[in-house]
Amino acid sequence: MKKLNIGMVGYGFMGRAHANAFRKVGNFFNLDYQPVLKAACGRDAAKAKEFAAQWGFESIETDWRMLIARDDIDVIDIAAPNDVHAPIAIAAAKAGKMVLCEKPLALNAAEALKMVAAVEKAKVPNMVWYNYRRVPAVMLAKQLIDEGKLGRIFHYRAKFLQDWTISSDLPQGGAGLWRLDAKVAGSGVTGDLLAHCIDTALWLNGPMDKVTATTETFIKERKHNLTGKVEAVSIDDASLFLARFANGSLANFEATRYARGHKALYTFEINGEHASISWDLHDLHRLQYFEHRDEGRVRGWRSIHVTDSDHPYMDKWWVPGLQIGYEHSFVHQVADFIQGLQSGTPAAPTFRDGLATDYVTDAVLKSARSGRWETVKR
């Protein structure tokens, strides 16, 4: 069993999700590499130590440059805020490290392009953590589409609805709230939530040609949680767009943090000539499937409980009927990354795939400003 030494930057929500995935993968998947939690890196040494203790990292670093400089690290895993993705990833690639990066890849496509150039020049394995591709029901959707079960695609629609920022008392900025700060996050829901919807859509339905969008900031000013000063809110609270895909299908996309009653309702639906599919993150272990070729009288949306051993990844877990959850999508992504190392065919989404999503989010934000349809760069 070969070791795969992980150096992780960041110890927040995503740091936990990644660490858990690295720890668990070997118990459930038979792989040639065993991830080793070698070092956790964060600016605050006390917090980094606490995180390392909780998760079994062997050491800590407080400067990511030092982490990258270490010989005993194979993989730099970036679980830090968006504004540091590019410098870390580029430096890591230059140092010959494999690079895993949280989504979205960068603050914008220009930055993302440099990251792609860096990893491709260095020829290092690289991957973006668009984890929802690896939910078994979503992977099953991919299989069905690739097998042609849907036929010609007419419609794609996706939403990501949350409601956690509705209160005007919620402060912005600072630790834990960097997602409300455009300087750190790049954008609001466009890069945070829509990016997930777009990554899945490009993967399932191919490239997009053009978009028309609108965004809104419902609460215009908030108190900063560190300085106490009232500041203009810089992010988009909601972002909607219409799109036309290269395959001729029409789409609408929406993300918001102002949809009361929805916590993390990522949902998509695809309508094809012969069949339709829909899925949502609140019941992630189910896939809804409508097969028009069923006998007419007994045609109906099938609620597939994606827990059987012939469902993607599910032979690795429990028995039929017993569901897995959110965290398992990360485990699957690690497993696929390692299998990519074994096979030589890198696991998607690579940085180049992540760049494609950034091209779309750039076009969305541009259209929201211009009021026009904008072409999506490829």
Place this chain on the structure above:
Amino acid sequence: MKKLNIGMVGYGFMGRAHANAFRKVGNFFNLDYQPVLKAACGRDAAKAKEFAAQWGFESIETDWRMLIARDDIDVIDIAAPNDVHAPIAIAAAKAGKMVLCEKPLALNAAEALKMVAAVEKAKVPNMVWYNYRRVPAVMLAKQLIDEGKLGRIFHYRAKFLQDWTISSDLPQGGAGLWRLDAKVAGSGVTGDLLAHCIDTALWLNGPMDKVTATTETFIKERKHNLTGKVEAVSIDDASLFLARFANGSLANFEATRYARGHKALYTFEINGEHASISWDLHDLHRLQYFEHRDEGRVRGWRSIHVTDSDHPYMDKWWVPGLQIGYEHSFVHQVADFIQGLQSGTPAAPTFRDGLATDYVTDAVLKSARSGRWETVKR
């Protein structure tokens, strides 16, 4: 177009449902007979007049004997409380009238048997208003079972859950509340709600061999709504039983008026070797269907929206996607009754079918007293 002159006894909830069905059937079904609302009969002349005016009955009677005596009446339709089903039906049969009777057929099987004897001796068309058989989704279930799609049946389960008598302030007896009076109703939920479940079950799954039951009266005393006196409650508030069908399947049945959150949740599920079916009255336009022979990866319960023209009765109504409701089951029953007249093959459930259900409810009540399994008479 031949006339079918209706004389209806009763002007309550069921009287309205029947009157509506007689009025509507000709607009949607092409039949040889047109029902004519000839006379409405009830003890209270003012109420009978009001009812007749609302529904377009041509005349009223205040004594059902006078109604039966009239030459211009073809059909006696009994929509009155359970304790008068037998005398009216028997007299009507003797007078050579066709007889339609609300369910349950009688206060008990002994009485029902006399009614069966009367209509069979008189050779008059007869039918019991177990209307739920004619919900399109339920009729579709019947088709699927009869076609053998389910294969060998292992399990049947049915419930009828309500919550309208939980308050101890609810009075008993008197007008509108006769369902709480065992002398008038025969029993509580056993005859009122379980009877529906049993009628459907016998029709879909064949005869029952034996049952073991338990019943309960949760509120032991109530004030009478007319006399003001506190009286012992005579009916069963809840009734549960296990059953074994002749085909070897096992079943459980339950009815109660103490299931908070359920208004009229009649639901059944049938599990067969190859497929399963479930249905509920709160979404009566849907049938849930699981087909094991579907490809494994995309197997799931299908939610069939029973509104297509190839679904039972649905070619008569609107267009796909547009649902019908409760009242339409009565329209279908009238249509089928008339088609039975046309074809000479009487529409089910006949009085004899209604008797079969009374045999089961008798066995249930007997078992609840004896604490033993009781054989169901046939």
Place this chain on the structure above:
Amino acid sequence: MKKLNIGMVGYGFMGRAHANAFRKVGNFFNLDYQPVLKAACGRDAAKAKEFAAQWGFESIETDWRMLIARDDIDVIDIAAPNDVHAPIAIAAAKAGKMVLCEKPLALNAAEALKMVAAVEKAKVPNMVWYNYRRVPAVMLAKQLIDEGKLGRIFHYRAKFLQDWTISSDLPQGGAGLWRLDAKVAGSGVTGDLLAHCIDTALWLNGPMDKVTATTETFIKERKHNLTGKVEAVSIDDASLFLARFANGSLANFEATRYARGHKALYTFEINGEHASISWDLHDLHRLQYFEHRDEGRVRGWRSIHVTDSDHPYMDKWWVPGLQIGYEHSFVHQVADFIQGLQSGTPAAPTFRDGLATDYVTDAVLKSARSGRWETVKR
């Protein structure tokens, strides 16, 4: 009881829905006026006769001008294709008749404006059959919004999804298929389906400021069902738009006949500061309601079975738990129209309300051509 003599133009699907409503309303609602089916009018005398016989119309006409000329007609009810709405309505108004008109009001807003002018000049009661407002669950949504339960509104989204024109074998034009002919229908799904979504939205959420849209015709040519000639398809098969409402909320709307698995899935959702609501036509007797002010641990979307006597219109029908269906929305609209006559306050949507929807559909179609945001006229 006063008579309200109805002269109906058209005997298709909508003719049946209206006739049924006129016939039923008096059985369930206590009103001062009783609709009388005086005359059915259609170009084909044989079909008109058959329709009149089925529904109990006293007479027929084959020219709507003759119908309008009759003294014994109080109300002209237009259930004919869209291209004749304007001439009939304007003539009827000039003749002093009340006018009821199927939706959409006209082929476009310019035409609709003339109709508004005609009825307002003649001061005749007028109404457009946007029947979905009168589904009890939708009316309940209106009540909750008007009571302020949702607070500030952030999002509105609506879809109307069908799948009946996907087959390229489906012909166009001619009897029964006029909805596929832009000359007769005005547009495709924009006027047919989106119009419903827009009418409800304007009613629930107030006026729209501007829209950006895209439309598509997926099957470009079809054989004509009468001539047999292959012709270009003139209608939009799908129509999507983003909107901004005057109240600051953002919206997306979509209608299509290419969404496999959906028969008539009209659905809307509204997200407010304190509560959210959603509804769909496939389960029209339910309203989904999320109340953020519920205690946190037990907060969840409530599935309200809108069948209680304190729900809109439901005291007129059956008992709790027993659902009504599609056709009842028309009965309610007739009842409200008559109550408008009684009270002197006309029932909405009037022709002026219908015009507002045509202004939106015009803006949508214009934006789909221009590729720009278009302002909605008011």
Place this chain on the structure above:
Amino acid sequence: MKKLNIGMVGYGFMGRAHANAFRKVGNFFNLDYQPVLKAACGRDAAKAKEFAAQWGFESIETDWRMLIARDDIDVIDIAAPNDVHAPIAIAAAKAGKMVLCEKPLALNAAEALKMVAAVEKAKVPNMVWYNYRRVPAVMLAKQLIDEGKLGRIFHYRAKFLQDWTISSDLPQGGAGLWRLDAKVAGSGVTGDLLAHCIDTALWLNGPMDKVTATTETFIKERKHNLTGKVEAVSIDDASLFLARFANGSLANFEATRYARGHKALYTFEINGEHASISWDLHDLHRLQYFEHRDEGRVRGWRSIHVTDSDHPYMDKWWVPGLQIGYEHSFVHQVADFIQGLQSGTPAAPTFRDGLATDYVTDAVLKSARSGRWETVKR
């Protein structure tokens, strides 16, 4: 941080679930004890080694007596078939080890009673792995009941439906299939599935007084998977019973492996005076809750997505909207066991609680044979 050295017997499905729980608990819960996977024990040394390697056990044993004899083991965890629960647990208790035991506690109550005596005499911490108590939604149900939100309880109903043994080609006996062998399993679905339903029911609704039951073996003979001989099937394939609880509520219970379309559908519903609750294992992250005291018009079943930080255990995992799965119930049970050690109040269910369930399953099997109501021993 103190160590808690685990010696586990068994390396099958349950062995994996326990091992995963011991490994994960420290990453998500802050506890005084850290479980250490000290030794895995199984008769087949090669398999035990493989299992130990996969999960990080430090050593193996092939004889459980040797495991118990080791000084470096604090806890004996029994994840082996039912027929060895008693001897291992009794020996472990005598050796002063803490004992965790898979459910059901024993082959029957007589045996379970000896196990209770052993652990109580030895005063060793003990627990039975009825893991479903620790599903957050189920624990939330417990909280709501204990707070009195439901008021007087009228009804309890529970089912555990599977369909994996319907095929007559499925062999019986031998490795992996011991659940089909009554000598090893004690009974069929009664001990395997109903036991879960009963454990939850006793915990939520208090003790049961009496039961009447029926069981069935649908496939009477199967080929043995090792010997190839056709043998009589000794287990119950389905088991149904009615019950009366000490609190006056009525119940029905059902378990079967012949319910086509259900993989592991454990579901329960409780109807109280003021509120009702239902839950099912196929969507284990949701609780359905009906609160009658809500305003009438907006009353409805609430679908609670149990993923908020104020929900039981959920502050330990991800963020609202992101669900956990089956395996987490075991992690919670380990956490609670350790907290029981810390506080001195042992975590339930103890062996004594497990015995109570065995008393019920004994009564169920007895009633199925006697055809009578049987009293439940306490």
